[in-house]
Amino acid sequence: MEKSTSFQGALSTLFNVYAKKTDPFIKLLDVFLVFLVFIGVVQFGYVVLVGTYPFNSFLSGFIAAVGQFVLTVSFRSQLIESSDPKLAKSAFSSKRAFLEYCISSLVFHFFVVNFLG
Known part of the structure; x- marks a missing residue:
């Protein structure tokens, strides 16, 4: 039982620090990232359950979700680097x-x- 309460305490602390210290725009990007993961899971689940008949459509949709996720993560990391002077390696504006x-x-x-054709 002790481990679960320490795990819950760690999650609670992590959430509180994230809520207090994270910029609202970064939080918005994080919500968009969660949405993209959800869209990718739904599309993959659809293909597993229903089938792959319009395979180009599935591939385009899934790759769009994954690719946009990668681009958004890169954008998020650039914003964090540009806002923190300790992490900034070069002059880079948001x-x-x-x-x-x-x-x-x-x-x-x-x-x-x-690619859809």
């Missing part, structure tokens, strides 16, 4: 990171839609 995120998302989704 506006530039957002612009790169938008452009890379547009290019990525262009290729995903192109």
Whole structure:
């Protein structure tokens, strides 16, 4: 029983520190990341239960979810690096990171839609 209470205490402490010290925009990105994981799981579950008849459609949707997840994680890490002077290795603005995120998302989704045929 002692381990479960210490585990619950650790989770409670982690959640409290996350809620207090994390920027609201980063929290929004985290919610979007959870949504992308949910979408990927739902699509994979659909393919397992129903079948893979429109295989290009499944592949495009699943790759879109995974790829957008990767792009968003990269954007999140750039925002954290630009906001913390200890982690900043070079002069990197959050506006530039957002612009790169938008452009890379547009290019990525262009290729995903192109793969649909």
